[in-house]
Amino acid sequence: MKISKVVTGDIATIDMHGRFDFNVQRDFKDSYDAQLKNDGVAHIHVNLSGVDYLDSSALGMLLMLRERAAAAGKGLKLCKPNPGVAQILEIANFSKLFTIE
Amino acid sequence: MQIDKALTGDSRGLALIVDDLPANRKLLELLLEQENYRTIYAEDGSQAVKLYKEHHPDIIFMDVMMPVMDGYEAARRIKTVAGSVFVPIIFLTTLSEMDGLVKCLDAGGDDFISKPFKREVLSAKIKAMERIRDLSRRVAEQHQKIIEQHNRLLLEQTAAEQVYNRAVTSGNIESAHIQSLLRAASTFSGDMLLSACGPDGSMYFLLGDFTGHGLTAAVGVLPTAEVFRAMTVKGFPAQEILISINSKLHRVLPTGMFLTACMVVIDKQMKHATIWNAGMPDVLVLGKSTADAEVTVVKQSVSSKYLALGILKIADVLPAPVPIALEPGCRIVMCSDGLTEATNIAGQEFGKQRFVSAATESDNSFRSVIEALEQFCGTQPYADDLSLVEIECVSGLLLAGVEQRNK
Numbered sequence: 284m285k286i287s288k289v290v291t292g293d294i295a296t297i298d299m300h301g302r303f304d305f306n307v308q309r310d311f312k313d314s315y316d317a318q319l320k321n322d323g324v325a326h327i328h329v330n331l332s333g334v335d336y337l338d339s340s341a342l343g344m345l346l347m348l349r350e351r352a353a354a355a356g357k358g359l360k361l362c363k364p365n366p367g368v369a370q371i372l373e374i375a376n377f378s379k380l381f382t383i384e
Numbered sequence: 385m386q387i388d389k390a391l392t393g394d395s396r397g398l399a400l401i402v403d404d405l406p407a408n409r410k411l412l413e414l415l416l417e418q419e420n421y422r423t424i425y426a427e428d429g430s431q432a433v434k435l436y437k438e439h440h441p442d443i444i445f446m447d448v449m450m451p452v453m454d455g456y457e458a459a460r461r462i463k464t465v466a467g468s469v470f471v472p473i474i475f476l477t478t479l480s481e482m483d484g485l486v487k488c489l490d491a492g493g494d495d496f497i498s499k500p501f502k503r504e505v506l507s508a509k510i511k512a513m514e515r516i517r518d519l520s521r522r523v524a525e526q527h528q529k530i531i532e533q534h535n536r537l538l539l540e541q542t543a544a545e546q547v548y549n550r551a552v553t554s555g556n557i558e559s560a561h562i563q564s565l566l567r568a569a570s571t572f573s574g575d576m577l578l579s580a581c582g583p584d585g586s587m588y589f590l591l592g593d594f595t596g597h598g599l600t601a602a603v604g605v606l607p608t609a610e611v612f613r614a615m616t617v618k619g620f621p622a623q624e625i626l627i628s629i630n631s632k633l634h635r636v637l638p639t640g641m642f643l644t645a646c647m648v649v650i651d652k653q654m655k656h657a658t659i660w661n662a663g664m665p666d667v668l669v670l671g672k673s674t675a676d677a678e679v680t681v682v683k684q685s686v687s688s689k690y691l692a693l694g695i696l697k698i699a700d701v702l703p704a705p706v707p708i709a710l711e712p713g714c715r716i717v718m719c720s721d722g723l724t725e726a727t728n729i730a731g732q733e734f735g736k737q738r739f740v741s742a743a744t745e746s747d748n749s750f751r752s753v754i755e756a757l758e759q760f761c762g763t764q765p766y767a768d769d770l771s772l773v774e775i776e777c778v779s780g781l782l783l784a785g786v787e788q789r790n791k
Contacts, residue, residue, distance in 0.1 A: 339595045339721075343640030346695060350639050374688045375644075375663050379700060 285333075286314045293325040296362075300333035303341040311344050319355040327352055332363035337371050349380060360384060396514075397442030401425040402432040402458065403476060404450045408499070412445055412476075415506055429458030436462045436471070443513055444473045446493070456491040463492035470520035472513035541571045541599070548602065552576060552609045557587065559784030561776040563750040567722075568769050574601025575720050575771040578609055580616035581788045585652030587781070588616045588625070591773050592645035592693075593664065593720040601769070604643060604694070607632050622649045622658060623701050626693065630701075633694030642692040646718050652785075654777050656707040657716060662690035662700075665724045665736060668743055671714040680744045684708050710777050717749050722770030726757060729764050750774035 284301040295318040299311075318324050329345070331337075345361070352359040361383045364372060372383060399421040403409045413423050424439060426432040430453040432446065444462065448455040459473050475488040475496040488496050494516070495509055557579040566575050574594035581587055590612055594601040608629050615625045626647060633643055644663030650656070659667050669684040686708075691700040719739065726734045734757055742756035743749040753772055775781070 339644075340640075343595050343642070346642070347640045374665075376688060376691045376700070379691055380695070 284310065286310050288314055288318065290318070290321075290324060293323060294328055295321070295324045295326070296328045296330055298330045298333065302336045303331075303334045303344075304336065304338045305340040307341070308344060312347075315348055315351070319351055319357060324357060326358040326360065328360045328362050330362050331368055332365065334368055335365070337364075337368045342371075342375055342377070345377070345381070395422045396420045398422045398424065398439060400432065400435055400439070400441035400444045402427075402429065402444065402450070402455065403447040404428060405447075408447065408476070411501065415501060415503055416445075418503070419507060419510055421510075429453030429455060429461075432458045433461045433465070437465060441471070442517070443510065444471060445476055445497075446473050447476045448488070456487060459488075459491045459493050468524065470517050472517055474509060474513065538571070545571050548572070548606070552578070552605055555580065555613055557581060557784055557788045559781055561778055561781040561784065562773070563748075563776075564771070564773045565750070565754065566769070566771040567766060569722070569766055570598055572599050572602040573769040573771075574598070574605075575722065575769040576605045576608070577771065577773055578612045580613060581785045582616055582619040582652075583789070584619055585782075585785060585789065586619075587650045587785050588612075588622065589648040589650075589718075589773070589775060590645060591647075591664070591718045591720065591771060592643050593722070593769070593771070594643050595641045600641075604633060604637055604641070607636055608643065622647055622660060623704055626660060626662075626701050627699040630693040630696070630699035634697055637694045642694040644688075644692040644721075646686075648716055648718070648775065650710070650775075650777065650781075651707075652782075654710055654712075654779075654782055657710050657777075658705055658707045659686040659716070660690065660701070660705055661686050661688045663688050663692040665719055665721055665739070668717040668740065668749075669708055669710075669714060670717060670743060670749060671711050680747060680749070682740060682744060683711075683714065685740075712778065714777050715747075715749055716775040716777070717743050717753075718773045719753075720769065720771045722766065722768035723753075723757065723772055725768065726761050726766055726770060727764060728761050734760050748774075 284299065284303060284307045287298045289296045289298065297314050315327060318327055349359055359381065361381050364383065372378070377383065396419065399416050401409050401412050401423055402425070404427050409425050416423050424435060424441065426435050428450045446455040446459055455475060462471065462473065472494045473492060475493045477485065477488070477496050477498050485496055494513060497506060497509055556577070562579065564577050566573055566577060574596055576592050578590040579588065592608065594604045611629050611632055612625060615628060646662070646664045646667050647660040649658045661667055667686040668682050670680050671683045673679040673681045693699065724734055724736055724739055738756060738760065739753060742753040745752040750772060
């Protein structure tokens with residue numbers, strides 16, 4: 284799993300490529316921690332277009348990010364999931380918790 | 385072969401000297417005695433290997449050129465026999481043999497000392513070898529301790545799991561018309577099946593899948609079971625039971641952990657079933673085809689409409705599902721994603737289609753699905769806890785419910 288971040292204006296985009304599973308925990312948290320403390324960032328976008336697999340631990344990680352983002356007063360969006368990942372998010376009914384586009 | 389010259393006091397260990405020339409052996413013997421080592425000797429490589437096996441010396445000094453078997457071959461063989469035990473081998477070389485030094489190390493030698501021997505050099509090299517040897521022994525001891533501890537933990541876990549499972553599943557409705565399989569990926573399953581009868585005769589079923597597997601996943605099972613049992617015995621409606629379980633888990637589970645579940649409530653006359661699906665694969669209601677009574681079809685497929693339990697403070701349970709009419713003999717089949725996501729050796733998932741296809745193959749969906757799954761996955765181990773439940777809505781099930789209530 285490769286994770287990179289880009290900040291444009293007040294939006295921090297976290298780009299993810301590969302399998303989003305239990306092994307990604309540390310790296311994922313490291314990728315958003317700094318952005319949450321950054322006053323110049325108002326929104327965090329997680330770009331899922333490169334993610335080919337998402338499991339329940341990944342769902343758990345997204346829930347953690349959601350809680351932390353809300354506590355930091357930042358907006359959060361999940362972006363561009365491929366059909367397989369979109370289906371997993373749908374079964375989990377995550378659209379009730381996240382803005383997904 | 386001369387064995388064992390005993391010294392007074394504690395020796396540092398036993399040294400094996402391998403050299404075909406008696407003069408060389410004698411010299412080294414004297415030096416080693418001064419270093420407080422007991423000595424034995426061999427005249428060629430073959431004797432050296434034999435003596436190693438018999439006496440397990442702590443250090444070996446090996447000449448290179450010898451009849452019968454040379455030092456390189458002897459070193460190779462001794463290292464093989466020693467296995468994971470570190471026995472330092474110091475080659476005895478002459479200046480003209482310096483080119484062969486690489487050969488020494490390749491053969492398994494740990495160091496070399498050139499003749500004529502200088503006492504200080506020999507002493508320093510022995511100390512260095514002892515340091516490595518002691519380190520190696522410590523590692524081996526620790527390794528052994530880790531293995532023993534691991535085995536003890538496994539035994540404890542297995543015992544705990546048995547107690548745990550009984551605590552959770554005792555109280556479930558027992559009936560031949562309820563077939564279930566809960567297969568844990570390792571000890572402790574994060575999947576759970578709970579069933580109970582209400583005071584009015586209705587039957588509740590809850591199949592749940594905690595995030596992860598193993599002990600961390602199973603921790604949520606007991607509190608959930610407690611809430612379930614306490615509320616079903618009082619006849620609380622399913623919605624309220626789900627709300628209570630959600631509250632409990634929201635308090636107990638850390639953020640990021642949750643319970644996906646499906647709950648089925650069958651009314652006391654078995655006319656309707658209300659099915660809630662929060663994050664699980666589709667729940668299937670199977671019955672006979674209207675066109676052909678021999679064929680099984682999916683009458684209803686209930687997909688996930690609610691958020692998993694434990695995420696939100698206030699449970700997501702609205703709008704309530706519409707009750708489904710049950711034909712006599714129809715079957716309700718639920719499974720956890722460990723089943724639909726089980727992979728074969730090529731990495732393909734069993735998937736929803738194969739699941740539905742196997743379930744509609746016969747009038748014993750439970751058996752058909754398991755057969756199809758085992759055939760698909762072969763010897764590939766299951767990465768996640770998996771579960772499969774089939775409820776057959778026949779009068780025998782109602783009777784089991786009555787019996788359960790009267791217990």
